[in-house]
Amino acid sequence: xxxxxxxxxxxxxxxxxxxxxxxxxxxxxxxxxxxxxxxxxxxxxxxxxxxxxxxxxxxxxxxxxxxxxxxxxxxxxxxxxxxxxxxxxxxxxxxxxxxxxxxxxxxxxxxxxxxxxxxxxxxxxxxxxxxxxxxxxxxxxxxx
Numbered sequence: 001x002x003x004x005x006x007x008x009x010x011x012x013x014x015x016x017x018x019x020x021x022x023x024x025x026x027x028x029x030x031x032x033x034x035x036x037x038x039x040x041x042x043x044x045x046x047x048x049x050x051x052x053x054x055x056x057x058x059x060x061x062x063x064x065x066x067x068x069x070x071x072x073x074x075x076x077x078x079x080x081x082x083x084x085x086x087x088x089x090x091x092x093x094x095x096x097x098x099x100x101x102x103x104x105x106x107x108x109x110x111x112x113x114x115x116x117x118x119x120x121x122x123x124x125x126x127x128x129x130x131x132x133x134x135x136x137x138x139x140x141x142x143x144x
Contacts, residue, residue, distance in 0.1 A: 069132025
């Protein structure tokens with residue numbers, strides 16, 4: 001039986017192409033004309049965003065946003081690569097800590113030297129499920 005080693009973190013999951021086409025998460029067709037997937041444009045800048053978001057913990061669960069699988073995409077404006085847009089979801093639409101979470105994200109992203117402006121977009125399509133979590137998060141939260 002040929003089995004691939006499961007990803008140990010959400011970062012591994014992303015590197016292995018575990019996400020569908022991130023452009024499908026943009027809000028509408030017209031928006032695709034203005035934004036592009038940062039990972040395709042600059043792996044180094046993409047990793048700096050993932051690193052910054054990886055330090056932000058969900059205040060209720062105590063696990064970072066990356067390992068929870070809450071980040072659906074990182075995009076930049078085509079004409080201004082210093083404008084970063086993060087598309088994400090929440091574990092529940094009734095998250096009481098959303099303002100604090102977004103504030104932490106904006107501070108972390110704006111602290112990156114190359115970023116001039118940021119935007120966080122929340123979506124529930126597709127909705128989050130525990131399947132999106134890394135092995136680390138599943139163990140930490142008792143899912144594995």
